[in-house]
Amino acid sequence: MTPNITAAKTALSHLDVEENPHAIRTASRDFFWYSPVLKARMDHLLADFVVRPRNEAEVIEILKVCYEHDVPVTTRGAGTGNYGQAMPMRGGCVMHLVYMNQVTSCEPGRVVVQPGCLLKDLDAHCIAHCGHELRMFSSTWATATVGGFVAGGSGGVGSVTWGQLRDLGNIIRLRVVTMEAEPRVLEFRGEELARVSHAYGTNGIITELELPLAPAYDWVHCFVATKDFAAAMDCAEGLANEDGVLLKIASVYEAPVAKSYFQRVSPHVAEDDALVGLMVAPQSMDALVTFLTRRPELSLIYRSDDTDWPRNPGLVFEYGWNHTTLRALKFDPSITYLQVRYAYPDHNALIEKMRATFPGEVLQHLEAIRVNGKVSFAGLSLVKFTTEERLDEIIRIHEDAGAQIFNPHRYTLEEGGRQHSDQRQLSFKKEADPKGLLNPGKMISFDTPDWDYAKIYDYPSMTPKEA
Amino acid sequence: MTPNITAAKTALSHLDVEENPHAIRTASRDFFWYSPVLKARMDHLLADFVVRPRNEAEVIEILKVCYEHDVPVTTRGAGTGNYGQAMPMRGGCVMHLVYMNQVTSCEPGRVVVQPGCLLKDLDAHCIAHCGHELRMFSSTWATATVGGFVAGGSGGVGSVTWGQLRDLGNIIRLRVVTMEAEPRVLEFRGEELARVSHAYGTNGIITELELPLAPAYDWVHCFVATKDFAAAMDCAEGLANEDGVLLKIASVYEAPVAKSYFQRVSPHVAEDDALVGLMVAPQSMDALVTFLTRRPELSLIYRSDDTDWPRNPGLVFEYGWNHTTLRALKFDPSITYLQVRYAYPDHNALIEKMRATFPGEVLQHLEAIRVNGKVSFAGLSLVKFTTEERLDEIIRIHEDAGAQIFNPHRYTLEEGGRQHSDQRQLSFKKEADPKGLLNPGKMISFDTPDWDYAKIYDYPSMTPKEA
Ligand SMILES: Cc1cc2nc3c(=O)[nH]c(=O)nc-3n(C[C@H](O)[C@H](O)[C@H](O)COP(=O)(O)OP(=O)(O)OC[C@H]3O[C@@H](n4cnc5c(N)ncnc54)[C@H](O)[C@@H]3O)c2cc1C
Ligand SMILES: Cc1cc2nc3c(=O)[nH]c(=O)nc-3n(C[C@H](O)[C@H](O)[C@H](O)COP(=O)(O)OP(=O)(O)OC[C@H]3O[C@@H](n4cnc5c(N)ncnc54)[C@H](O)[C@@H]3O)c2cc1C
Numbered sequence: 001m002t003p004n005i006t007a008a009k010t011a012l013s014h015l016d017v018e019e020n021p022h023a024i025r026t027a028s029r030d031f032f033w034y035s036p037v038l039k040a041r042m043d044h045l046l047a048d049f050v051v052r053p054r055n056e057a058e059v060i061e062i063l064k065v066c067y068e069h070d071v072p073v074t075t076r077g078a079g080t081g082n083y084g085q086a087m088p089m090r091g092g093c094v095m096h097l098v099y100m101n102q103v104t105s106c107e108p109g110r111v112v113v114q115p116g117c118l119l120k121d122l123d124a125h126c127i128a129h130c131g132h133e134l135r136m137f138s139s140t141w142a143t144a145t146v147g148g149f150v151a152g153g154s155g156g157v158g159s160v161t162w163g164q165l166r167d168l169g170n171i172i173r174l175r176v177v178t179m180e181a182e183p184r185v186l187e188f189r190g191e192e193l194a195r196v197s198h199a200y201g202t203n204g205i206i207t208e209l210e211l212p213l214a215p216a217y218d219w220v221h222c223f224v225a226t227k228d229f230a231a232a233m234d235c236a237e238g239l240a241n242e243d244g245v246l247l248k249i250a251s252v253y254e255a256p257v258a259k260s261y262f263q264r265v266s267p268h269v270a271e272d273d274a275l276v277g278l279m280v281a282p283q284s285m286d287a288l289v290t291f292l293t294r295r296p297e298l299s300l301i302y303r304s305d306d307t308d309w310p311r312n313p314g315l316v317f318e319y320g321w322n323h324t325t326l327r328a329l330k331f332d333p334s335i336t337y338l339q340v341r342y343a344y345p346d347h348n349a350l351i352e353k354m355r356a357t358f359p360g361e362v363l364q365h366l367e368a369i370r371v372n373g374k375v376s377f378a379g380l381s382l383v384k385f386t387t388e389e390r391l392d393e394i395i396r397i398h399e400d401a402g403a404q405i406f407n408p409h410r411y412t413l414e415e416g417g418r419q420h421s422d423q424r425q426l427s428f429k430k431e432a433d434p435k436g437l438l439n440p441g442k443m444i445s446f447d448t449p450d451w452d453y454a455k456i457y458d459y460p461s462m463t464p465k466e467a
Numbered sequence: 468m469t470p471n472i473t474a475a476k477t478a479l480s481h482l483d484v485e486e487n488p489h490a491i492r493t494a495s496r497d498f499f500w501y502s503p504v505l506k507a508r509m510d511h512l513l514a515d516f517v518v519r520p521r522n523e524a525e526v527i528e529i530l531k532v533c534y535e536h537d538v539p540v541t542t543r544g545a546g547t548g549n550y551g552q553a554m555p556m557r558g559g560c561v562m563h564l565v566y567m568n569q570v571t572s573c574e575p576g577r578v579v580v581q582p583g584c585l586l587k588d589l590d591a592h593c594i595a596h597c598g599h600e601l602r603m604f605s606s607t608w609a610t611a612t613v614g615g616f617v618a619g620g621s622g623g624v625g626s627v628t629w630g631q632l633r634d635l636g637n638i639i640r641l642r643v644v645t646m647e648a649e650p651r652v653l654e655f656r657g658e659e660l661a662r663v664s665h666a667y668g669t670n671g672i673i674t675e676l677e678l679p680l681a682p683a684y685d686w687v688h689c690f691v692a693t694k695d696f697a698a699a700m701d702c703a704e705g706l707a708n709e710d711g712v713l714l715k716i717a718s719v720y721e722a723p724v725a726k727s728y729f730q731r732v733s734p735h736v737a738e739d740d741a742l743v744g745l746m747v748a749p750q751s752m753d754a755l756v757t758f759l760t761r762r763p764e765l766s767l768i769y770r771s772d773d774t775d776w777p778r779n780p781g782l783v784f785e786y787g788w789n790h791t792t793l794r795a796l797k798f799d800p801s802i803t804y805l806q807v808r809y810a811y812p813d814h815n816a817l818i819e820k821m822r823a824t825f826p827g828e829v830l831q832h833l834e835a836i837r838v839n840g841k842v843s844f845a846g847l848s849l850v851k852f853t854t855e856e857r858l859d860e861i862i863r864i865h866e867d868a869g870a871q872i873f874n875p876h877r878y879t880l881e882e883g884g885r886q887h888s889d890q891r892q893l894s895f896k897k898e899a900d901p902k903g904l905l906n907p908g909k910m911i912s913f914d915t916p917d918w919d920y921a922k923i924y925d926y927p928s929m930t931p932k933e934a
Contacts, residue, residue, distance in 0.1 A: 108598055109684055109750045131575055131598060132682070135711075163710030169754030170711035190757035212711070212750040215599070215682040217576055241840025243630030244602075244637035244679070283576045283679040287636030290657035373708025375840055 001435065003092055004069040005048045011065045015058055016099070018050035027076060027094050032084035034325060036336055036385050037409035037456070042084045044465050047074065047094040054099045056177065056185070056207040063179045063205065066093055066437060073179065074439045075201040077116060077148025080140040082322060084411040085152045085200045089441030089462045095205070097147060104208065106130050110172065112210045115147020122146055123216075132213035135162045135170060139321035147206050150174070150197055157249050157279075157317040159369040159378075160240050162214070171197060175208035178432035195428040200413055202439045202446070203429035217281040219248055221316040223302040224276040224292065225269050229254055229355070231297045232274035233348055233366065233377070239278065239291060240368040240375040246281035250368035251320035253277070254355065257363055257382065261328045264313040268301050277316040321380065324365045328382050338362075338395065340379030341404040347376040350403055357397060360384070379403070412457050414444045419453050421445030468902070470559055471536040472515045478532045482525055483566070485517035494543060494561050499551035501792060503803055503852050504876035504923070509551045511932050514541065514561040521566045523644065523652070523674040530646045530672065533560055533904060540646065541906045542668040544583065544615025547607040549789060551878040552619045552667045556908030556929045562672070564614060571675065573597050577639065579677045582614020589613055590683075599680035602629045602637060606788035614673050617641070617664055624716045624746075624784040626836040626845075627707050629681070638664060640677035645899035662895040667880055669906045669913070670896035684748040686715055688771040688783040691743040691759065692736050696721055696822070698764045699741040700815060700833065700844070706745065706758060707835040707842040713748035717835040718787035720744070721822065724830055724849065728795045731780040735768050744783040788847065791832045795849050805829075805862065807846030808871040814843040817870055824864060827851070846870070879924050881911045886920050888912030 009017060018024060027050045032038040048071075053059045066073050072092030079086045088094055097116035103125045104112040111126055119141040123133045136158030138149050150171060155164035162170060171193050178184045186204070188195060196204045226232050229252075236250035258265050258275035269275060276298075280288050282305065292298050302309060304316075313319075319327065325337040342350050355364050363382040368375055385391060388409075395405050410416050413425070426445045429438070436446060441459035444451045451457060476484060485491060494517045499505040515538075520526045533540050539559030546553045555561055564583035570592045571579040578593055586608040590600045603625025605616050617638060622631035629637060638660050645651045653671070655662060663671045693699050696719075703717035725732050725742035736742060743765075747755050749772065759765050769776060771783075780786075786794065792804040809817050822831050830849040835842055852858060855876075862872050877883050880892070893912045896905070903913060908926035911918045918924060 108682060109748060161710070167711040168709050168757055169713070169751045172750060172753060189753050191760065212713075215575060242635050243628070243837040243840060244634040246636070246679075281576060283639060284636045286639060286656050290635055293658065370710040373710060373842055 001070045003071040005071060005092070008065050008069040008071045008093065009049050011069070012051055012062060015062070016052040016054070018052070024050055024094075027079070027096055028088055030079040030084060030086045031082035032087060032411070034082040034329070034336065035409040037388055037391065038084050038411060042087055042411065045087045045089060045463060046091060047088045048091045050094045050096055052096045052099055059095070059177050059205055059207055060183045060185070062093070062095055063177060063183045064181070067179050067181060067183075067435060070435065070437065072437045072440050075151070075205055077145030077152070078118070078140075078143050080138075080144040081148065081152045083408055083416050085442065086148070087411075089439075089459055091463055092437070097145065100207070106132070106213070108132050108215075109213050110210065111213055112208060113146055114208060115206050116145050118142070119144055119146055119149060126213055127216045130213070131216055133216035134158065135212055135214045136165065139317050139323045141317070146209060146211070150209060151199065151201050151206060154198060155369065156321045158214070159367070160247050160250050160375070161370065163370045165197060166194065169212060171209070172212055173210035174206050176204035177207055178204050179438050180432065180434060195424050198413075199425045200439050200442045202413070202433070202443045203425060204432045204438070217246065217283075219279040220282055220285055221302075221304040222278040222280055222288070222300060223265060223313070223316070224278065224298050225258070225273045225301045226276070226298050227272055227274070228297055229274045229364070230348075230352070231295065232276050233351065235276045235295065235298050236366070236368040237348075237375055237377070239288070240370070242287065242291065245284045245287045245291070248279035249277065249317050249320055251277040251316075251324070252364070252366040252368075252377070253324065254364040257324070257328070257365060261324075261331050262313075262319060264309070264311045265302075268309065277319050279316055320367060324380060325382060334385050336383050336385045336391070337408065338379065338381045338383055338398070339406040339408050340381060340398060341406065342377045342379060343404065344371065344374040344376040346402070350401060351377060351379070353401055354381075354398060354403060358394065362394065410456060412442055412444045415453070415457060468537045470538040472538060472559070475532050475536040475538045475560065476516055478536070479518055479529060482529070483519040483521070485519070491517055491561075494546070494563055495555055497546040497551060497553045498549035499554060499878070501549040501789075501796070501803065502876040504855055504858065505551050505878060509554055509878065512554045512556060512930060513558060514555045515558045517561045517563055519563045519566055526562070526644050526672055526674055527650045527652070529560070529562055530644060530650045531648070534646050534648060534650075534902060537902065537904065539904045539907050542618070542672055544612030544619070545585070545607075545610050547605070547611040548615065548619045550875055550883050552909065553615070554878075556906075556926055558930055559904070564612065567674070573599070573680070575599050576680050577677065578680055579675060580613055581675060582673050583612050585609070586611055586613055586616060593680055594683045597680070598683055600683035601625065602679055602681045603632065606784050606790045608784070613676055613678070617676060618666065618668050618673055621665060622836065623788045625681070626834070627714050627717050627842070628837065630837045632664060633661065636679060638676070639679055641673050642675035643671035644674055645671050646905050647899070647901060661889075662891050665880075666892045667906050667909045669880070669900070669910045670892060671899045671905070684713065684750075686746040687749055687752055688769070689745040689747055689755070689767060690732060690769040690780070690783070691745065691765050692725070692740045692768045693743070693765050694739055694741070695764055696741045696831070697815075697819070698762065699743050700818065702743045702762065702765050703833065703835045704842055704844070706755070707837070709754065709758065712751045712754045712758070715746035716744065716784050716787055718744040718783075718791075719831070719833040719835075719844070720791065721831040724791070724795070724832060728791075728798050729780075729786060731776070731778045732769075735776065744786050746783055787834060791847060792849060801852050803850050803852045803858070804875065805846065805848045805850055805865070806873040806875050807848060807865060808873065809844045809846060810871065811838065811841040811843040813869070817868060818844060818846070820868055821848075821865060821870060825861065829861065877923060879909055879911045882920070882924060
């Protein structure tokens with residue numbers, strides 16, 4: 001099955017096809033370089049051409065033509081994914097959804113939108129038109145698309161209240177195009193949503209999303225400092241458990257993350273200060289102050305609605321989730337990270353144990369999240385990278401202690417997830433992408449069903465480095 | 468300290484004073500008769516006169532005049548309280564806030580309102596003016612006032628999401644008038660709110676409230692039936708733990724409550740059907756259906772947005788909270804109830820234990836609520852009343868098993884609560900009501916500081932029955 005690139009390009013030449021090599025290279029890359037492991041393996045990957053559909057009809061046409069000519073199609077939102085999700089593993093076509101960015105309709109509680117809309121633009125539209133906003137978004141809100149978030153992300157800012165994208169009710173409907181001789185257009189709701197959400201575009205292209213909205217508030221961005229890491233955890237978790245207090249994010253940073261990596265916060269904290277980042281609805285600010293007054297070990301050092309900091313630190317969520325790693329990387333390029341899940345109710349003890357295990361090597365960064373109605377922590381620990389072996393060892397020590405790892409140094413769905421195949425995604429891929437052309441190499445169970453996860457998966461058909 | 472009723476009436480005669488005996492009797496009573504215990508003790512209570520202030524200045528004048536003449540003042544919202552909270556224990560003045568019913572301002576997330584506004588009118592105003600609604604309300608929404616809810620209630624519809632009124636953030640500000648020679652007007656926020664919330668108007672009169680709002684949705688009212696009581700509990704609790712599903716209420720009714728007492732539901736259920744009552748936001752209805760499809764033992768027998776029931780069952784919340792008792796009472800006047808708290812995480816086992824202990828005598832009615840971030844159940848169990856002794860025994864058996872009882876057969880704050888004095892409320896009463904004229908007899912710790920709770924408290928200065 002050799003792709004006929006030339007034939008596909010010719011057939012699509014009336015569309016917006018990009019052939020400039022520099023632009024193709026840019027559109028072939030995402031934030032994979034966050035991971036030294038992925039950087040070593042994926043840096044050379046390159047699409048043959050990029051095409052930018054203007055509407056669903058053009059998406060269908062591209063998929064049909066590429067199917068006919070056996071050309072792989074890797075869909076791109078904004079390319080902010082950090083596991084190489086949007087990178088063409090064996091060349092072919094990158095389909096860039098930048099033009100499909102319209103909000104179709106919005107009302108309190110609900111929006112219908114095209115996949116290429118930036119999260120930031122979507123929020124602005126909804127706030128202006130119906131006083132509501134997205135329940136949750138990735139911290140790449142300013143640059144990422146809503147389609148990329150649902151296809152490639154999992155949750156983030158807002159998950160402290162709403163749980164994660166995969167939870168019932170956080171996606172209402174997805175419209176999906178398949179890659180067959182005659183592409184089909186399907187509408188998924190309820191149980192079917194799991195087929196294509198967080199499937200990296202391996203089994204269908206999302207052309208429209210219907211999402212629930214939450215009321216928009218003029219969130220107050222806050223920082224709380226404390227000398228005591230346990231008190232910082234207790235602050236984030238305690239507030240998240242205050243049912244009457246509206247939060248959008250509650251992040252915890254071990255010392256000296258704030259001093260070392262948060263440039264505009266640094267003048268206001270000491271080396272030994274742990275930090276809590278919060279977004280609180282204005283009508284909950286009194287409650288926040290009351291909560292803090294009960295805990296004298298915590299000090300509110302910043303609130304965006306009343307501050308004398310000479311330099312605005314910006315949006316608190318741009319310190320949280322994966323942005324923490326980004327900020328740390330700027331100061332120390334040897335830093336990478338882990339994604340950890342500390343499950344309720346033993347999360348705090350487990351975190352303290354991990355904290356004690358890797359002094360100087362792993363720094364705790366936690367995000368309070370709701371999982372099945374209980375508040376616990378997701379960890380996006382900062383790791384001082386030395387070797388792949390040591391990184392794997394750190395992961396193993398976490399797993400042995402009972403912490404679940406979602407490995408961000410892997411490009412497959414399975415390895416970045418729970419290390420086993422998702423039968424719903426797999427069986428839909430067999431049906432919707434019979435030639436295996438959609439974002440190839442990202443679903444192990446499709447390519448190598450008997451894989452045993454003993455070591456890192458190397459996609460056999462990946463474009464070789466020399467190429 | 469003998470009250471000079473005549474002098475007070477004369478001094479207030481330019482206000483709206485009610486002297487019609489029938490009207491006075493009506494304004495002296497609330498839903499105390501729910502309890503056979505209170506009915507036996509309070510039926511004779513009567514105010515000397517009723518006055519209806521039009522604004523805060525008149526409230527101040529009434530309190531000042533009554534203070535001068537040693538006349539007790541019992542404040543009345545709508546008199547839907549069911550522990551005799553609004554009943555004048557030793558006569559005097561009933562101050563009825565019916566005219567103080569204006570919404571001062573509202574914006575998304577926040578409302579300022581006078582105490583006499585009905586919950587229903589307040590919601591209608593907020594929905595019309597800013598698309599938001601009350602976070603929580605008592606099931607007497609259609610008839611009760613917001614001031615009475617905050618001064619006399621604890622939570623209810625909405626508590627499955629927002630916890631209770633006492634939780635941080637569920638009240639923003641209260642404006643309070645004291646009963647002194649020169650009444651003071653105070654503004655309470657944060658920690659100070661606990662002084663007067665749920666204090667039955669014993670230590671200050673609330674003249675303005677600032678409350679947080681939640682987005683208003685066109686809630687879908689639903690009933691789910693199942694043969695299995697444990698499945699009904701799991702339905703309510705499981706849904707309340709779905710972080711992406713918006714609920715306003717999740718009630719559980721043991722069989723045959725629905726068949727026996729819910730007239731318009733009765734034709735659609737069998738004798739052995741347990742029932743779950745739900746209010747679900749429209750954008751969460753797909754998620755509800757998905758949730759139910761995963762549990763074949765549950766059937767959605769009613770959804771208000773798509774129904775063929777010939778007779779509209781009305782608002783689901785008017786089956787829940789204390790309305791369950793009301794509906795049961797109509798069919799069986801011997802029924803009364805208990806208020807139970809089953810604490811997380813052992814709530815389900817404890818409920819099953821209590822259910823097994825009183826067959827035919829106690830029927831389980833549960834309301835899913837959030838307490839410190841965890842979902843568990845409040846019980847408003849239906850009790851077939853025989854004697855006061857047996858009722859006390861049933862209570863003791865619950866307490867011995869580890870269930871907390873908020874005794875609804877007592878008229879004091881302490882006995883209806885945690886059986887100990889609230890120092891914040893007590894010390895504020897000493898300061899704000901030095902003569903002890905505000906709703907006398909309702910705070911044991913003020914009248915009889917050394918009370919030991921061994922038996923039911925009998926207020927020594929209560930108007931005697933013969934009077
Ligand atoms: C600094 C930083 C912070 C981050 N924070 C978070 C966070 O808080 N939470 C989080 O979940 N992620 C986070 N991420 C990961 C990523 O940014 C988000 O998931 C983001 O929303 C992806 O959007 P995108 O438009 O960039 O998608 P892309 O990277 O372009 O695509 C992501 C995946 O989805 C597929 N895809 C894109 N559009 C479609 C479509 N229409 N149909 C089918 N498949 C499609 C792509 O093929 C790819 O596999 C972060 C990344 C960085 C670098
Ligand atoms: C069928 C039924 C269902 C109920 N359901 C619930 C429920 O779900 N949740 C719940 O919490 N309660 C419930 N209740 C109890 C009661 O109805 C509510 O608490 C209700 O909100 C009280 O409002 P009201 O205006 O009737 O107050 P009232 O009964 O008039 O007053 C209640 C108390 O507050 C005091 N008070 C009133 N206004 C003021 C003021 N401005 N300043 C100071 N003190 C004041 C009164 O003196 C009295 O002590 C229920 C009762 C019944 C009969």
